[in-house]
Amino acid sequence: MNSPHFNIETIGIVGTGAMGRGIAQIAALAGLTVRLFDTNPQAIDAARSYLGDTFAKLTAKGKLNDIEGRTALERVTGAPSIESLADSDLVVEAIVENLEVKRKLFRDLEAVVSGLCILVSNTSSLSITAIAAACNDPSRVAGYHFFNPVPLMKVVEVIDGLRTNPAVGDALMDLARRMGHTPVRAKDMPGFIVNHAGRGMNTEGLRVVSEGVANFVEIDRIMREQAGFRLGPFELLDLTALDVSHPVMESIYHQFYEEPRFTPSPVTGVRLAGGLIGRKAGEGFYCYVDGKQQVPEEAPAPSALPQRVWVSRSHPEAREAVLQILAKANVTLDDGAHAAADSLLVVTPFGLDATSAAVEEGLDASRVVAVDALFPLVGAQRRTVMTTPATTREARDAGHALFASDGVPVTVIRDSTGFVAQRVVATIVNIGCDIAQQQIASPQDIDLAVTLGLGYPRGPLALGDALGAKTILTILQNIHRVLGDPRYRPSPWLARRAQLGLSLAQPDAADAPNAAGAAQ
CATH class of the missing domain: 3.40.50.720 (NAD(P)-binding Rossmann-like Domain)
Incomplete structure (x- = not known):
């Protein structure tokens, strides 16, 4: 024709x-x-x-x-x-x-x-x-x-x-x-590229806040300053307004026949009903005076450093970064295979909560703090520290003081599989991978659409490559293992490329241009 x-x-x-x-x-x-x-x-x-x-x-x-x-x-x-x-x-x-x-x-x-x-x-x-x-x-x-x-x-x-x-x-x-x-x-397909890919930031940010892990301001600070996004999820929701974004969340969820990855949150439903829809109404997750966002000041970090710190050996690169912070703060390292009874215990889990990391390593949970090492700890703009339900106030404050000792702001959160940045970023990457897996768009167009349409620092596939496909896969597998929630099941696109050491932006070799000629 x-x-x-x-x-x-x-x-x-x-x-x-x-x-x-x-x-x-x-x-x-x-x-x-x-x-x-x-x-x-x-x-x-x-x-x-x-x-x-x-x-x-x-x-x-x-x-x-x-x-x-x-x-x-x-x-x-x-x-x-x-x-x-x-x-x-x-x-x-x-x-x-x-x-x-x-x-x-x-x-x-x-x-x-x-x-x-x-x-x-x-x-x-x-x-x-x-x-x-x-x-x-x-x-x-x-x-x-x-x-x-x-x-x-x-x-x-x-x-x-x-x-x-x-x-x-x-x-x-x-x-x-x-x-x-x-x-x-x-x-x-529902949401096409941008509104489909955008589910990761908003729905996971809402999931984190609904679990009581951190508040809106803390989550936005983490995603902006630690993960490098221009806006956090709640700043973004205030900008787009809930009378626009909440119906889109519900629509995409139902069009995908209740896919768990896209589950909306009652948090936005209640706020929409109450008229707290965002910047244009003068009040949303933030209040706005003369159009200017009102943000509470961050409390100063505790000053009392721990006397001695034991650091998990589970992730050597993360351990090395923590050791550099210890050395700069002149804090003694407990380098024993088993921690001394008075040492602060630092773990660096990927996808696990602090509780699971403590139990798996046989540690005294009352002295455990976890630090998120997905993004570089040395030279960071912000760090996130997490406690177990058993962590004492003294241990929490000592961990906060340690990781803020070089002037880097620290957000302390309650226990969460994947901290905040890990789980939000992994969800963004995973949904982007599923868009590629379903052949809704090419890998190149997925990343282009998201960077231009959402203003992310990288498209989801490029972001996954930058952080490491294997690392993202590990985060999702561990969250899925601990929670049993199907929203965190890894996309086949991610799992296969992580196993093969391929870029997430790489299409199947047989589908690449001149693939047949190259094989001859």
């Missing part, structure tokens, strides 16, 4: 909210003719006025010249009716997230536009295949998921429904590049 050639020069946009306006802006600046339609005619005028102001501001900042700004606005016109979109080469739907409303719109559009007009939805959570099923020709229907604010979030997901002609996706990829965005290609 010959694939049609799609020449996209005129774009119709249905819906003139933030997303519709943003798409119109980048399209007009790319030289495309834009037709705006909304069921409320006043909304069309407001959108065009907004774009005029935006182009004027960009001109004032020197990002456009006068001619470019005026010309871009001239390319944007209002469409008084659906029929006015008849000459469009592409129509982008950016309306309410309701499947039946979208399906009706697509039926109406199909009756108006030409047979070579592409119809796309900007949906973030609904099935493209389900939307396309309303059309006589589902082959020209695809997903085109931009992120808010569109001009600044330079990534767009191109989603192929089950019946989408591949040439449609190809044309959308080319158009995205023309508009200055990076396109990533995904299959039609």
Whole structure:
């Protein structure tokens, strides 16, 4: 079958909210003719006025010249009716997230536009295949998921429904590049790439807080300063707002038929019901005064160092890092095979809680503290120390003082399989690996989408490679062993590559380009 050639020069946009306006802006600046339609005619005028102001501001900042700004606005016109979109080469739907409303719109559009007009939805959570099923020709229907604010979030997901002609996706990829965005290609699965991959940070952060391990502020500090993320999970939830993020969490969970990895939390449900939805409401997990986040000051660390410290030999690299901290603090090392009766006992578990680590090594749990060594301890921006339920206050404070002795802030948490950073990061990597395993997107596009769409320091696969696939696998296996919770079962993609010593970003060798030629 010959694939049609799609020449996209005129774009119709249905819906003139933030997303519709943003798409119109980048399209007009790319030289495309834009037709705006909304069921409320006043909304069309407001959108065009907004774009005029935006182009004027960009001109004032020197990002456009006068001619470019005026010309871009001239390319944007209002469409008084659906029929006015008849000459469009592409129509982008950016309306309410309701499947039946979208399906009706697509039926109406199909009756108006030409047979070579592409119809796309900007949906973030609904099935493209389900939307396309309303059309006589589902082959020209695809997903085109931009992120808010569109001009600044330079990534767009191109989603192929089950019946989408591949040439449609190809044309959308080319158009995205023309508009200055990076396109990533995904299959039609719940959450596509970004909202799917984003479950790890939020749902695991919520799981940690619901277990009473640490509070919102402490978890955010750990993920930001120890793990290197721009925002912690609760800062991110406040930014996106729970009236947006909680329904997405529930939707993806149910669309995956109650997959344990995506289990929502009653924490967000209760806060949503109470109106504590985030920054835009002035209160969420944090309070906001004049738009500024209010964060409580961190209490100073105890000053009394331990007299003597015994350090587990279970993880030699982690032990060596702890020894460097001991030496700098001039604290005596208990180097015996068995600890002296008055030594502070330091363990460095990966995936285990402090209790399990103490029991497995036959240690006196009342003197045990655990330190998270997934990220470098020496030169750290923050360290996390964990206690067992039996750890005395004296031992806890001594461990806190030791690991803060060089001025690095320390967060002390209650016992948790995988601390905080370990379990959140391992969950992020594991879900990314499952997206690759299910062939929802290529490894390259998974990492691209997550870094650009979520602002993570690395994509999940690159993050797993940087920390070590075997280490991530060990963390998940140990959490799964201790808790028995299927949400922590390792992805086959992760387990196989860890065993073989392969990069998580590496596709199967037989699927790589020129694999057959290389084998000859």
